[in-house]
Amino acid sequence: MTLASTLAAASGPPEPGPGSFLLPPAFSIGGWEVNKPEIFLTLSAVIAFGLVYAMARKSAVVPSRLQFAGELVYDFVRNGIARDNIGSKDYAKYVPYLFSVFLFVLINNFYGVFPGIQFPSMSKFAFPVALALVTWLIYNIAGIAQHGVFGYLKHQTVPAGAKGPILIALVPLEFLSNIIVRPFTLALRLFATMFAGHLLILLFSLGAAYLVTDYANSAVGIPAGILSFVIGIGVSFLDMLIMFLQAYVFTLLTAMYIGTAISDEH
Amino acid sequence: MSALLLAAAAEEEEHNPLIPEWPEIVLALVVLGILFLLVRKFVVPAFEKAYAERTAAIEGGIEDAQQAQKEAQAALEKYTAQLAEARHEAAQIREEAKEQGAQIIVELRAQAQAEAERITSTAHAQVEAERSQVLAQLKSEVGSLATDLAGRIVGESLEDEARQKRTVERFIAELEGSAN
Numbered sequence: 001m002t003l004a005s006t007l008a009a010a011s012g013p014p015e016p017g018p019g020s021f022l023l024p025p026a027f028s029i030g031g032w033e034v035n036k037p038e039i040f041l042t043l044s045a046v047i048a049f050g051l052v053y054a055m056a057r058k059s060a061v062v063p064s065r066l067q068f069a070g071e072l073v074y075d076f077v078r079n080g081i082a083r084d085n086i087g088s089k090d091y092a093k094y095v096p097y098l099f100s101v102f103l104f105v106l107i108n109n110f111y112g113v114f115p116g117i118q119f120p121s122m123s124k125f126a127f128p129v130a131l132a133l134v135t136w137l138i139y140n141i142a143g144i145a146q147h148g149v150f151g152y153l154k155h156q157t158v159p160a161g162a163k164g165p166i167l168i169a170l171v172p173l174e175f176l177s178n179i180i181v182r183p184f185t186l187a188l189r190l191f192a193t194m195f196a197g198h199l200l201i202l203l204f205s206l207g208a209a210y211l212v213t214d215y216a217n218s219a220v221g222i223p224a225g226i227l228s229f230v231i232g233i234g235v236s237f238l239d240m241l242i243m244f245l246q247a248y249v250f251t252l253l254t255a256m257y258i259g260t261a262i263s264d265e266h
Numbered sequence: 267m268s269a270l271l272l273a274a275a276a277e278e279e280e281h282n283p284l285i286p287e288w289p290e291i292v293l294a295l296v297v298l299g300i301l302f303l304l305v306r307k308f309v310v311p312a313f314e315k316a317y318a319e320r321t322a323a324i325e326g327g328i329e330d331a332q333q334a335q336k337e338a339q340a341a342l343e344k345y346t347a348q349l350a351e352a353r354h355e356a357a358q359i360r361e362e363a364k365e366q367g368a369q370i371i372v373e374l375r376a377q378a379q380a381e382a383e384r385i386t387s388t389a390h391a392q393v394e395a396e397r398s399q400v401l402a403q404l405k406s407e408v409g410s411l412a413t414d415l416a417g418r419i420v421g422e423s424l425e426d427e428a429r430q431k432r433t434v435e436r437f438i439a440e441l442e443g444s445a446n
């Protein structure tokens with residue numbers, strides 16, 4: 001965006017862009033300006049732990065409604081994601097991380113439609129990057145612990161049944177896709193979906209406000225504004241589905257990466 | 267106003283959403299790390315405990331039922347065995363009773379036989395004794411009778427003892443000789 005376009009934007013229609021994700025600092029501690037996403041990211045851990053602790057605390061044989069709801073989510077991660085992808089022998093070790101990541105991403109994503117917050121933390125690239133980094137470390141360390149350094153490298157780069165000169169092409173490709181690219185795609189997928197979702201909601205809601213206020217005299221201004229607002233609501237619901245899906249996908253891929261890294265067969 | 271816009275524009279110009287800010291990475295790592303530790307320490311064990319207890323309760327129930335069934339089976343077997351034993355014992359007792367009865371009959375029969383024989387032999391002996399006694403008595407009576415009779419016929423009293431005796435003996439000897 002050039003200076004001219006910015007100046008034009010001051011009087012013209014709103015143009016939400018990357019700058020919309022640059023929120024003013026809420027306060028500053030020792031030179032570091034703390035902004036809204038950082039506060040809410042921190043809060044998300046408190047919310048996540050508070051919720052699941054309240055659900056799990058009693059650990060009754062006959063669960064209360066609250067515990068039942070918690071077990072529904074916990075079961076989803078434990079059995080649906082961890083056990084199915086890592087295998088019933090080793091999955092238990094990874095359940096705490098997978099459960100934490102799932103809750104963490106889910107809550108931070110749903111901030112995007114939560115009234116008063118309305119900003120998905122994961123649209124700040126640094127946060128998905130941090131998560132992807134942890135996942136990358138976990139599955140690689142798990143694989144190395146299982147197979148040894150060279151065994152693990154062979155496990156990840158030599159596909160089953162591949163022999164001869166084809167390996168010259170395959171090994172670098174497999175290394176690239178299994179070791180190098182995975183954390184980037186993991187982080188980018190989460191970031192981009194949240195970023196795009198937030199941008200769409202911004203576009204339709206700001207557009208609606210602009211049309212209704214600035215074009216109130218024109219014949220199409222108010223109906224177009226209302227239409228934009230309605231579409232914005234629709235997009236919000238779509239975005240909620242994506243928020244859940246991305247939390248699921250991130251956890252699922254983490255589990256799959258761990259599962260393939262420590263698997264015996266090759 | 268324009269200065270503020272300019273500043274904002276400059277900031278937007280700088281901002282590339284794909285360049286992560288490292289303090290935010292650190293923040294996310296720390297927050298996720300704390301969440302992970304708390305979840306691992308308090309939440310997952312609590313859920314797993316509930317699961318384990320539930321599994322134990324269900325398995326315990328099944329085990330109890332199996333135990334009860336096993337006990338019932340054992341009791342049934344025991345009673346069946348006892349019943350069979352009792353039947354066997356009863357049969358044995360009946361058998362023994364039969365045997366004993368038969369034996370008693372045999373013994374009694376033998377006893378009765380012996381008794382009968384004894385009575386018979388006693389009777390025989392008595393009859394024999396009586397006969398010989400009668401015979402002896404008869405002998406002496408026959409002597410005196412004969413003597414009396416002979417004395418009356420002869421008309422003389424055979425008072426002489428020696429003669430009398432001799433005469434009788436001779437008579438009897440004659441009788442015996444004629445009998446032979």
